[in-house]
Amino acid sequence: MKFQNAAVKKHIHLEKKELLTLPKNQFQSFYAVKKGALKTFQVNKDGKESIRGFFFEGEVFGYDAIYTNRYTYSIAALTDAVVCEIPYNNLLDLIDKNPTLQKKILYLVSQQLNVGNYLISTSAEQRVAGFLIDLSKRLESCTTHHQYILPITRQDMGNYLGLTTETVSRLLSRFQKDNLIKIDNKKIAILSIEKLNQMAE
Amino acid sequence: MKFQNAAVKKHIHLEKKELLTLPKNQFQSFYAVKKGALKTFQVNKDGKESIRGFFFEGEVFGYDAIYTNRYTYSIAALTDAVVCEIPYNNLLDLIDKNPTLQKKILYLVSQQLNVGNYLISTSAEQRVAGFLIDLSKRLESCTTHHQYILPITRQDMGNYLGLTTETVSRLLSRFQKDNLIKIDNKKIAILSIEKLNQMAE
DNA sequence: CGGCGGCTTGAAAGGCATCAACATAAGTGG
DNA sequence: CCACTTATGTTGATGCCTTTCAAGCCGCCG
Numbered sequence: 001m002k003f004q005n006a007a008v009k010k011h012i013h014l015e016k017k018e019l020l021t022l023p024k025n026q027f028q029s030f031y032a033v034k035k036g037a038l039k040t041f042q043v044n045k046d047g048k049e050s051i052r053g054f055f056f057e058g059e060v061f062g063y064d065a066i067y068t069n070r071y072t073y074s075i076a077a078l079t080d081a082v083v084c085e086i087p088y089n090n091l092l093d094l095i096d097k098n099p100t101l102q103k104k105i106l107y108l109v110s111q112q113l114n115v116g117n118y119l120i121s122t123s124a125e126q127r128v129a130g131f132l133i134d135l136s137k138r139l140e141s142c143t144t145h146h147q148y149i150l151p152i153t154r155q156d157m158g159n160y161l162g163l164t165t166e167t168v169s170r171l172l173s174r175f176q177k178d179n180l181i182k183i184d185n186k187k188i189a190i191l192s193i194e195k196l197n198q199m200a201e
Numbered sequence: 202m203k204f205q206n207a208a209v210k211k212h213i214h215l216e217k218k219e220l221l222t223l224p225k226n227q228f229q230s231f232y233a234v235k236k237g238a239l240k241t242f243q244v245n246k247d248g249k250e251s252i253r254g255f256f257f258e259g260e261v262f263g264y265d266a267i268y269t270n271r272y273t274y275s276i277a278a279l280t281d282a283v284v285c286e287i288p289y290n291n292l293l294d295l296i297d298k299n300p301t302l303q304k305k306i307l308y309l310v311s312q313q314l315n316v317g318n319y320l321i322s323t324s325a326e327q328r329v330a331g332f333l334i335d336l337s338k339r340l341e342s343c344t345t346h347h348q349y350i351l352p353i354t355r356q357d358m359g360n361y362l363g364l365t366t367e368t369v370s371r372l373l374s375r376f377q378k379d380n381l382i383k384i385d386n387k388k389i390a391i392l393s394i395e396k397l398n399q400m401a402e
Numbered sequence: 403c404g405g406c407g408g409c410t411t412g413a414a415a416g417g418c419a420t421c422a423a424c425a426t427a428a429g430t431g432g
Numbered sequence: 433c434c435a436c437t438t439a440t441g442t443t444g445a446t447g448c449c450t451t452t453c454a455a456g457c458c459g460c461c462g
Binding site: 323354355356366367370371373374386 | 407408409410411418419
C-alpha cells in the first residue's frame with residue numbers, strides 16, 4: 001500500500017493496551033496499521049465489550065466513519081503497535097492527482113465488506129472455525145507452516161464472536177483433541193485447513 | 202443517487218422469488234435497487250440458506266465483489282422489483298470525469314460497512330430488536346408513523362439473524378405483548394423506538 | 403373452495419452461558 | 433532472581449435460552 005507514504009500525516013506509537021484516542025465526534029482520518037494489532041470495540045450497558053473488528057499489519061481501518069461522519073468505536077492496541085494517520089482529505093487530493101488510486105481504495109474498502117462473514121453462523125463451532133481460518137489468512141505475513149501467534153485473548157475472541165471465554169476455550173480444546181489444530185496457549189498451528197473449512201461451511 | 206443515470210446499462214425487471222443471475226465468477230457490475238426488495242444468500246451444505254443481506258429501494262449492492270472479483274452470493278427478489286446494472290468500468294470512467302463522485306461512492310460503500318452491527322449480539326432478543334430498528338430506518342421511504350410492511354418472511358429474518366423461524370416468531374409475539382411493537386402478519390408498527398434501542402443497546 | 407406456504411404456539415432436547423474452582427502465565431516490586 | 437500479585441486460560445456442574453420436532457392456524461393464489 002504505497003499510497004500511504006504520500007498521504008500520511010504522522011506515525012503513532014502505541015503500547016499494548018493503550019487506547020488510540022480519536023478526535024471526538026468528527027471523522028477526519030483513516031489509520032493504517034504498520035506494526036502490531038488493534039481492536040475496535042464498544043462497551044455496552046452491562047459493562048461487556050462488544051468487539052467490532054481486529055486489524056493487523058497492512059490493514060486500514062476507519063472506512064465505516066465516512067458514512068457515520070464520526071468514530072463510533074474505541075480503538076485499543078492488542079500489542080505494542082505503530083499506526084499512521086491518513087487524513088481523508090489528503091487521500092482525496094491524492095486520488096485526484098493519481099486516478100489509479102481510485103480502484104485501489106475501493107478494493108481495500110471492499111475487502112472490509114468481506115471480513116467476518118462467518119459471524120452469521122448459528123453454532124459456536126462454525127464461528128470459531130471460521131475465525132481461525134480468517135486469522136490464518138490475514139496473519140499470513142506472520143505465519144509459517146500454518147502456525148501463528150494469536151495476538152488476541154480468548155476473551156477478545158469471545159467478545160468478537162458473541163461467545164463466552166469458556167466456550168471459546170472448550171472449542172479450541174476440542175479442535176485440538178480432534179487433530180484440527182494444535183494450541184499451546186497463544187501459539188496456534190492449523191493441522192487441517194480443509195476440515196476447518198468444512199466445519200465453517 | 203443521480204450518478205446512476207449516466208452509468209446505467211440497463212434496467213432489469215424481476216418477479217417475486219426470481220433470481221437475478223449474475224455472470225459467473227466474474228465481477229463486472231453493481232446493481233442499484235430502483236423498486237422492491239432483494240436478498241443475497243448462500244445455500245450451505247445442510248441445505249439451509251444463509252442470508253448475507255437485504256437491499257431496498259435506493260440501495261446498491263455488489264461492492265463486496267470488488268475485492269473478491271466474483272459474486273459469492275446468489276440474489277433473489279423478495280418482491281416484484283426493478284434493479285439497474287451499473288458496470289464498474291462505467292462508474293470509474295464517470296468518476297474520472299466528475300471527481301466529486303469519488304466521495305459519494307466511498308460514502309455509499311462506507312454505509313454498507315455499518316449495516317448489520319447488531320449481528321454480533323449474543324442474544325436473540327438483541328438481534329431481533331436491532332434488526333427492526335435497522336429496517337425502520339432503511340425503509341424510511343415506505344414508512345409512515347413508524348409503520349411499514351415487511352417484505353421479508355420470518356424464515357428469511359431468521360436466516361439473516363442466525364435464528365430459527367420459531368424463535369423470531371416468538372420474539373415478535375413477546376415484543377407485541379410488551380407493547381414495543383404491533384404486528385399484523387407482515388405489517389409492523391414500532392411503538393417504542395427508545396425501548397427497542399435500549400434492548401439492542 | 404381447496405391446497406399450500408407462511409406463521410404461531412407447545413413440549414422436549416441440546417447447546418451455550420453462568421458460576422465456580424483451579425491451573426498457568428505474565429507482570430511487579432523487593 | 434524470587435515471592436507475590438494479577439491476568440488469562442482450562443475444566444466441571446448446573447440452569448437457561450434457543451433449537452428441534454410437532455401440530456394447528458391463517459392468509460394467499462389457483
